[in-house]
Amino acid sequence: MRYDVLQRWCTAMVLLPMLLALVGCTGSTSSEPPSPSASSLSVDLPEYYLSGMVLQRNKPIRLHGTVQGTSTSKSVQVMARLTYKDKQYESSTQAGIDKQFNITIDKVPSQADAYILTFLLEGQVKRTIHNVYVGDVFIAAGQSNMELNYADYYEQPDSFDSNVRDMFTKSDLPSFVDDDNIRFLVVDHKIGSSALPLKSFNSAQWLPANESNAKKLGYLPQLFAEQLRLHHPNIPIGIIQTAWGGTDIARHLRDGDIYANHIAPLDGYNVAGILWYQGENDAAEQEPALQYEANFSTLINQYREVLGDSDLPFLYVQLARYTGYAYTPIVRQAQFSVLHSAAVNTTRNLAMTVSMDTDKGTAKIIHPLGKEILAKRMADQWLAIEGQTTIPSGPQASSAEPVDGDASTVSVSFNTGTAHGLQALEPNRTLRATTSTLTSSTDLPLQGFEVAGIDGVFHTASAYIQGNTVRLHSDEVSAVSQVRYLWGGAPTSQSMLYNAQKLPASPFLIAVRNTPILYRNR
Structure with missing residues (x-):
């Protein structure tokens, strides 16, 4: 080979890598940029994201935190992953540096065994929380x-x-x-x-x-x-x-x-x-x-x-x-x-x-x-x-009205579903009371009911159950305008109103319909 040809060939071999590098720098803008390094970044999480934490079942799991550190990129990929043996449930989002991220993982099965919760930045594991339920x-x-x-x-x-x-x-x-x-x-x-x-x-x-x-x-x-x-x-x-x-x-x-x-x-x-x-x-x-x-x-x-x-x-x-x-x-x-x-x-x-x-x-x-x-x-x-069934509740008073035009006697009605099987029971107010021995049957009439007239002075009322209602009367009040039950800091009634579930009626104060005091205030 001639010397001048050999010299030109060697020069070309030296310049070729430089030209290729230059083309690489100024080449097509459609090529993907390299992933930013996550080595200098960290994940800051709420203080209650700890071992032993419990996440809510049957709802999307919402997690949040902050990416901290420095990066040449405006945002990084954040991933949260729940792992149990060979099963993984994960989701990701893009987050800015020093900005809060929010990640939602679709419903994850509930079980007695714990998961492992991992947070990753650009694929690098940054935080791991064990024993997550x-x-x-x-x-x-x-x-x-x-x-x-x-x-x-x-x-x-x-x-x-x-x-x-x-x-x-x-x-x-x-x-x-x-x-x-x-x-x-x-x-x-x-x-x-x-x-x-x-x-x-x-x-x-x-x-x-x-x-x-x-x-x-x-x-x-x-x-x-x-x-x-x-x-x-x-x-x-x-x-x-x-x-x-x-x-x-x-x-x-x-x-x-x-x-x-x-x-x-x-x-x-x-x-x-x-x-x-x-x-x-x-x-x-x-x-x-x-x-x-x-x-x-x-x-x-x-x-x-x-x-x-x-x-x-x-x-x-x-x-x-x-x-x-x-x-x-x-x-x-x-x-x-x-x-x-x-x-x-x-x-x-x-x-x-x-x-x-x-x-x-x-x-x-x-x-x-x-x-x-x-x-x-x-x-x-x-x-x-x-279970999407009726919530258990004791009797809830909803209204009171005079009986058959007799203003001295009123009938108290209760919200639908709360007054089935009304009964009088005696509460067990001893240290030995339990959930199964809390009440007992009684022959005592209902106690704790009071009525008042237009003067606002309350008097003890006789009370008896009639179907799903309670009827009240007091000889001291000719026209009842208000009714109350178990009104006081610590009532001591020995015969209280319950329903068939043995749940007690709530204390209440209620105005009587169509009474003179209500009519005057209209």
């Missing part, structure tokens, strides 16, 4: 009768004495649950942050409600969960306890500090329902008691809105007997009225548990016994909602 999640909200637990209220001698006041002994307290498939978080009494302030014992995981941990969880939510587990042994239960003792309802509303710290951080987290027991603080003074119906209706709407379910089951306890607060009957009436209030966006899946017969004779203390009885009634309500 899919079951039913409930928020346990309100004040001390929902929060009431052994560790805070009874374990130390001083706290036991102040809460019991010689009404009972530790042996009278309910037994703890012992079930690793009941998992719980307890939110601490802290405010001032947008993050959910968890108790220190929950800093690393949702605790199992076993014999070591159950004393830290409220009696009512854990006993409620125990009832559900009896019916669904393969479905885990999660409890997020946000209750805060000694608080009025205003602090739990959207502009209140408890809402800001305990409810708002759960925005978008799918749950099965809300358990609510609150109102004692509002019963201490007249103004908050009179505002309770409006505030409670607003709260129900707000909680359903933030949790993304317009008819989310909302189960609540009507205030128990207690001698300490003057306006307890007014708050009870508000709680009763909310069941059918136009101020609630929808009263579907709304259920109230009456507690007038559940305290085992401990009405002198603000934290009465009987939480296992309330838990059974609330669980029965939830199971009915789940």
Whole structure:
């Protein structure tokens, strides 16, 4: 080969890679850019995304977080994946750096065994959470009768004495649950942050409600969960306890500090329902008691809105007997009225548990016994909602009207489905009362009914059952304009009104139709 030809060939071989590189840089714009590196990025998740967490079954699983770090790309792919053995359920989205991402995974089967939850950025695993369950999640909200637990209220001698006041002994307290498939978080009494302030014992995981941990969880939510587990042994239960003792309802509303710290951080987290027991603080003074119906209706709407379910089951306890607060009957009436209030966006899946017969004779203390009885009634309500059957309820008074033109005698009617098999029963107000021995038959006439005329002065009324109604009369009132039942802080009636399900009638105050006082006010 001639020397000049060889020289040109060698020069071409040197220049060729440079030309190819130049073409690669300025080539077709339709080629895909290389994937951005995720090595410098991380995933920040809500503080309650922890080992042992429970995600809601039968609903899309909504997850969120933030991508943090630096990247040359404006967005990265975020994937969430639930894995159990060889099964995977996943979904992905594009997220900007330092921006919140939201991922929805379609319904994932519920089971007793745990999943592994993994978060990936551009295919690289960034966070892994073990022991993640899919079951039913409930928020346990309100004040001390929902929060009431052994560790805070009874374990130390001083706290036991102040809460019991010689009404009972530790042996009278309910037994703890012992079930690793009941998992719980307890939110601490802290405010001032947008993050959910968890108790220190929950800093690393949702605790199992076993014999070591159950004393830290409220009696009512854990006993409620125990009832559900009896019916669904393969479905885990999660409890997020946000209750805060000694608080009025205003602090739990959207502009209140408890809402800001305990409810708002759960925005978008799918749950099965809300358990609510609150109102004692509002019963201490007249103004908050009179505002309770409006505030409670607003709260129900707000909680359903933030949790993304317009008819989310909302189960609540009507205030128990207690001698300490003057306006307890007014708050009870508000709680009763909310069941059918136009101020609630929808009263579907709304259920109230009456507690007038559940305290085992401990009405002198603000934290009465009987939480296992309330838990059974609330669980029965939830199971009915789940099964799309009629929600169990005691008789709910709907109207009262004079009988056959006799203004001194009135007939009280009840909402459809609540008054079948009306009967008088005697409540068991002893420490030995259980869900199965709570009532007994009685020959005593119905007690607790009162009537008033235009002067507003109430008198004891004789009462008897006639079909699905109750008839009332008092020789002291010639024209009855108002009727009330079990009105007072701690009524002691020995013969109460029940229906065929042995559920007690709610206390109530109701105006009589077509009475002079109503006519004058029209």
